[in-house]
Amino acid sequence: MTRAERRKAFWDRNRKSGGYLLRKKTKGVLFRIGRGILLFGLCFLILQPLIQKLCVSFMTEMDLYDTTIVSVPRHFSTQAYTITWRLYKGIPTFVRSLVLSAGVALLQMLSCTLVGYGFARYKFPLKKVLFACVILTLIVPPTTIITPLFLYFGDFDILGIIKWITGSSKGLNLQGKALPYLMMCATCAGYKAGLYIYMMRQHFRNEPKELEEAAYVDGCGRLRTFFQILLPGARPMMVSCFLFAFVWQWTDQIYTRIFFPTNTWDLVSTKLYNIVNLFDGENKARFGMGYVTQTAYSNQIQATGSLIALVPLLVIYVVAQKSFVESISQSGIKG
Amino acid sequence: MESEKTVLDNVSEAAETITDAAVAEAEEVKEEAMDVLSETTDAEAEAEEVIEEIAEEADAEAEEAASAAAAVVTSRKTSSQGPRKKHKNLARGNAIAGFLFVLPFIIGFLLFLVYPLGMSVRMSLSKVSATSNGLSFSSVGFWEPGSNFYKIFREEKDFIEAFVNELKRMLLFVPGILVFSFFMATLLNQEFKGRAAVRAIYFLPVILASGVFLGLDANNPLISNVKEAMRAENSFSNITNTLEKILLTGETGNKFFQYVIDIVGQVYDIAMASGIQIIVFLSGLQTIPPSMYEAAKMEGCTGWESFWKITWPLIKAMVLVNIVYTLIDFFTRTDSTLMKLISDTLLIRFEYGKVAAMSWSYFVIIAAVLGVSALIFSRGVYYND
Numbered sequence: 001m002t003r004a005e006r007r008k009a010f011w012d013r014n015r016k017s018g019g020y021l022l023r024k025k026t027k028g029v030l031f032r033i034g035r036g037i038l039l040f041g042l043c044f045l046i047l048q049p050l051i052q053k054l055c056v057s058f059m060t061e062m063d064l065y066d067t068t069i070v071s072v073p074r075h076f077s078t079q080a081y082t083i084t085w086r087l088y089k090g091i092p093t094f095v096r097s098l099v100l101s102a103g104v105a106l107l108q109m110l111s112c113t114l115v116g117y118g119f120a121r122y123k124f125p126l127k128k129v130l131f132a133c134v135i136l137t138l139i140v141p142p143t144t145i146i147t148p149l150f151l152y153f154g155d156f157d158i159l160g161i162i163k164w165i166t167g168s169s170k171g172l173n174l175q176g177k178a179l180p181y182l183m184m185c186a187t188c189a190g191y192k193a194g195l196y197i198y199m200m201r202q203h204f205r206n207e208p209k210e211l212e213e214a215a216y217v218d219g220c221g222r223l224r225t226f227f228q229i230l231l232p233g234a235r236p237m238m239v240s241c242f243l244f245a246f247v248w249q250w251t252d253q254i255y256t257r258i259f260f261p262t263n264t265w266d267l268v269s270t271k272l273y274n275i276v277n278l279f280d281g282e283n284k285a286r287f288g289m290g291y292v293t294q295t296a297y298s299n300q301i302q303a304t305g306s307l308i309a310l311v312p313l314l315v316i317y318v319v320a321q322k323s324f325v326e327s328i329s330q331s332g333i334k335g
Numbered sequence: 336m337e338s339e340k341t342v343l344d345n346v347s348e349a350a351e352t353i354t355d356a357a358v359a360e361a362e363e364v365k366e367e368a369m370d371v372l373s374e375t376t377d378a379e380a381e382a383e384e385v386i387e388e389i390a391e392e393a394d395a396e397a398e399e400a401a402s403a404a405a406a407v408v409t410s411r412k413t414s415s416q417g418p419r420k421k422h423k424n425l426a427r428g429n430a431i432a433g434f435l436f437v438l439p440f441i442i443g444f445l446l447f448l449v450y451p452l453g454m455s456v457r458m459s460l461s462k463v464s465a466t467s468n469g470l471s472f473s474s475v476g477f478w479e480p481g482s483n484f485y486k487i488f489r490e491e492k493d494f495i496e497a498f499v500n501e502l503k504r505m506l507l508f509v510p511g512i513l514v515f516s517f518f519m520a521t522l523l524n525q526e527f528k529g530r531a532a533v534r535a536i537y538f539l540p541v542i543l544a545s546g547v548f549l550g551l552d553a554n555n556p557l558i559s560n561v562k563e564a565m566r567a568e569n570s571f572s573n574i575t576n577t578l579e580k581i582l583l584t585g586e587t588g589n590k591f592f593q594y595v596i597d598i599v600g601q602v603y604d605i606a607m608a609s610g611i612q613i614i615v616f617l618s619g620l621q622t623i624p625p626s627m628y629e630a631a632k633m634e635g636c637t638g639w640e641s642f643w644k645i646t647w648p649l650i651k652a653m654v655l656v657n658i659v660y661t662l663i664d665f666f667t668r669t670d671s672t673l674m675k676l677i678s679d680t681l682l683i684r685f686e687y688g689k690v691a692a693m694s695w696s697y698f699v700i701i702a703a704v705l706g707v708s709a710l711i712f713s714r715g716v717y718y719n720d
Contacts, residue, residue: 032527035522035525035527036527038522039522039527039533042519042537042606043533043536043537045602045603045606046536046537046539046540046543046606046607047536047539050543111439111440111443114436114437114439115436115437115439115440117436118432118433118434118435118436118437119436119437121433122429122430122432122433122436122437123426123429123430123433124429124430124431124433124434124437125430127433130437130440130441133440133444134440136448137444137448138663139663139666139667139698139701139702139705140448140452140698141666141667141674141694141697141698141701142667143674143677143678143681143690143694144451144452144455144691144694144695144697144698145447145448145451145452145455147455147458147681147687147690147691148450148451148452148454148455148458148691149447149451151454152450152451152454158446183447184443184447186439186443187439187440187442187443187444187446187447188439188440188443188444189443189444189446189447189448193443197440222428222432247541247542247545248545248546250546251542251545251546251547251548252546252547253546253547254546269546269547272547273547306548309547309548310542310543310548313542314542317535317539317542318535321535321538324538324541325534325538325614328611328614328615328618329614329615329617329618329621330618
């Protein structure tokens with residue numbers, strides 16, 4: 001059918017329907033245009049700060065003060081990246097952050113999978129109360145417990161056992177070490193652990209019960225059933241938990257600031273948190289105490305710093321976007 | 336082939352009858368044992384033990400018989416009545432196993448949450464002073480002049496001000512986030528070109544608005560000052576402000592318009608905070624079968640009607656999940672003025688007692704708000720199982 005014929009057929013049909021077809025078609029097109037504009041605008045809203053940061057990070061200091069330059073730099077330079085990279089102390093910081101985040105995420109994933117399975121499949125006394133406690137851990141603002149935790153780890157002891165072993169009147173001083181936080185992660189007390197427990201529980205609840213029943217009938221023990229039958233199926237959800245824990249640990253600065261003091265532990269999140277002060281301090285050391293760092297300049301360093309810190313996360317997000325989205329949509333179902 | 340099959344059938348039939356006979360025998364023996372034992376004054380437990388033994392024997396017999404036939408027949412064995420005691424053991428074993436699975440959480444909860452919380456209660460009720468060997472506490476009571484709670488609620492205005500601001504922001508943000516994320520979810524649920532890319536961009540805030548990135552601008556006093564200045568400078572030169580002025584000159588609905596305008600002004604913050612909520616709504620929308628809408632359309636339902644009659648009832652559970660999540664997310668944010676006040680009091684002024692009192696008052700209010708809203712919205716939630 002040629003174009004002219006099709007057009008003719010359309011007008012014929014339109015006449016037969018008394019103008020309804022044309023109206024419907026126009027409405028559809030207008031709706032699609034409106035939706036397109038809206039979606040574009042809203043996407044731009046989210047991406048704009050990123051784009052702006054990217055543009056700013058490539059400017060020279062001179063460009064920053066030039067009011068005629070809004071986003072595209074006139075003098076292209078990577079100077080900001082060199083400065084920021086130096087402030088971050090380069091690769092060691094990133095490797096340390098990577099190892100720490102991966103370790104924390106791994107521990108959280110493993111412990112939360114176990115606990116989530118326990119809540120999903122077994123009946124035991126006080127189960128409801130305990131699950132309410134899981135929700136409670138989500139609600140407690142970290143600031144409430146962070147001071148006592150910090151003090152607690154300065155004089156760490158469990159029911160007097162450690163004092164009894166070492167024979168001294170003081171517990172262990174674990175401040176400034178990685179161990180306390182790793183212990184917290186291994187016992188589901190890390191950052192947002194309640195959420196991961198919830199996610200794993202939702203996953204196991206949605207698995208068919210027949211799976212385990214078949215395993216039990218065939219003489220599989222409880223542990224073996226869990227490790228051989230249920231864990232393989234739970235792998236996607238575990239990966240999601242791992243990714244979330246990784247990302248949130250990478251960017252976390254509440255727990256990190258308390259447990260990993262900045263002077264001994266260079267981590268991406270704490271470095272980024274202090275980057276403006278670090279930059280100011282560096283300038284003061286170089287040009288004398290009277291030097292005032294320009295806002296636009298420190299702003300540029302901060303933008304560059306966030307971009308560098310974001311790169312690994314964006315890579316993860318692009319590669320594993322599906323796991324992020326699907327885990328949440330799965331656990332949202334059935335509330 | 337045929338004959339082979341019949342032979343097999345015969346064998347399995349035979350095995351079945353043997354098994355049945357064995358089971359029946361076991362039953363009879365059991366009954367007899369019961370009768371005998373009920374006559375004597377022996378304890379129930381002993382009787383059960385004997386029964387178990389007999390039943391096990393019978394089971395073994397049945398097994399022998401069944402092993403002659405294929406595995407199909409053996410599955411019957413499991414359906415022959417196991418002794419009651421075994422059930423009890425199973426239940427107890429399950430309870431123990433469940434406890435063991437959940438044990439890490441229990442340990443962590445007691446050590447790293449209950450203990451610090453208890454200590455923080457103690458701190459909030461006492462005057463904490465640092466000495467050479469750690470901290471010393473001296474009790475000041477709950478509501479006497481000089482106690483921490485009295486100080487933060489009566490003597491210092493900062494806390495109450497930050498608190499009220501936070502609650503006001505909540506009234507602005509939480510409905511805004513819910514409406515926005517629902518709107519976005521319906522948009523993203525439709526078919527159009529490049530949907531995957533748009534979705535990916537919309538879920539980006541899950542990463543972008545986390546932890547240190549979130550509070551970065553707020554923590555930098557220089558930048559936030561500049562921002563305020565820029566906002567003030569621009570406020571006469573754009574179309575939204577003109578529109579705002581026109582809307583606000585009217586007599587009626589002034590407050591409502593102000594509210595809407597406030598929300599629109601915060602649209603960036605709202606969009607950044609609603610990544611997860613969009614996903615939850617989207618997954619909820621996708622569980623609604625399209626055939627429902629088709630049927631409604633055939634019956635002459637308009638889009639508006641089918642929204643209230645189909646979408647809304649089925650999405651209500653998601654609304655509850657999102658309300659709870661949004662509230663938790665909102666209150667545990669680190670970039671609020673209240674959190675800043677708390678961490679300043681902690682890290683600059685070292686007033687542990689006051690910090691504990693502030694965090695506890697905050698925590699109690701959060702729990703109350705969460706409880707009330709969960710109660711209100713959990714009524715009439717329908718689960719589409």
